[in-house]
Amino acid sequence: MTYVPMRILVIEDEPQMQKFLRASLTAEGYRTLEATSGKEGIELARTHNPDLVLLDLGLPDMDGMDVTKALREWSAKPIVVISARGQEEDKVRALDLGADDYLTKPFGTGELLARIRVAIRHSSRAKEESTEPLLQIGELGIDLDRRRVVVSGREVHLTPNEYKLFAYLMKHAGKVLTHRQLLKEVWGAAYASQTHYLRVYMVQLRHKLEADPTRPRYLVTEPGVGYRLKTEE
Ligand code: CA
Helix, strand or coil: CCCCCCEEEEECCCHHHHHHHHHHHHHCCCEEEEECCHHHHHHHHHHHCCCEEEEECECCCCEHHHHHHHHHCCCCCCEEEEECCCCHHHHHHHHHCCCCEEEECCCCHHHHHHHHHHHHHHHHHHHHHHHCCEEEECCEEEECCCCEEEECCEEECCCHHHHHHHHHHHHCCCCEEEHHHHHHHHCCHHHCCCHHHHHHHHHHHHHHHCCCCCCCCCEEEECCCEEEECCCC
16 A cells, blocks of 8 residues: 555745745645645645645635635535634634634644644544544543443533533534534524623533633633633644
8 A cells, every 4th residue: 555645735825834834744744735825725625635724814815714615615624724813703704614723823833733633633533423422532431322421430410501512522522613613503503692601501511521620621712712622632
């Protein structure tokens, strides 16, 4: 069997950033494809079908939301958006439109590679999800068939909505989930802007599942964006 390197499409217009990304990714064994505009990026994605897309939100011809939307019309491959400070709203909208994660400039190589690994792992796991009812992240375990939650070997009782929220976070462990995505999933589309529900339920979940609820190890807040169930990485 021949080794086929993963291909990452980088859509970024700043030469310095392009250079940094190219160096970090190729050193890790990834192959890169590069585009400096949204149009070019969408075209390269179509012709080369890369394994992951790194997408800068501030492009000269289109904004990242429109690129995300265009890619999601036909591709389920992971998209990690790169945002500058002050693009908070754009970042959240891109995630709501189907982007998988984000990196805020400036970021280091370690963070970049960790996010890419999680996004790729998550996309390959999503395909197998239905066959795997038992999920374990660190001390947290869930049995999706029997609706049981276990922390360090001890069963914990959750209310129906707490369970729904926790199950969704576990199924998407490592991935950032926006307020809107979580609210739609647990309470329904009509509640998509009721972020205070989430705050209350997150406090309850942390009390039941975290060793120190004030310094959560797993159920972490992504400021201005949502929440993430943190994996060991
Ligand atoms: Ca830019």
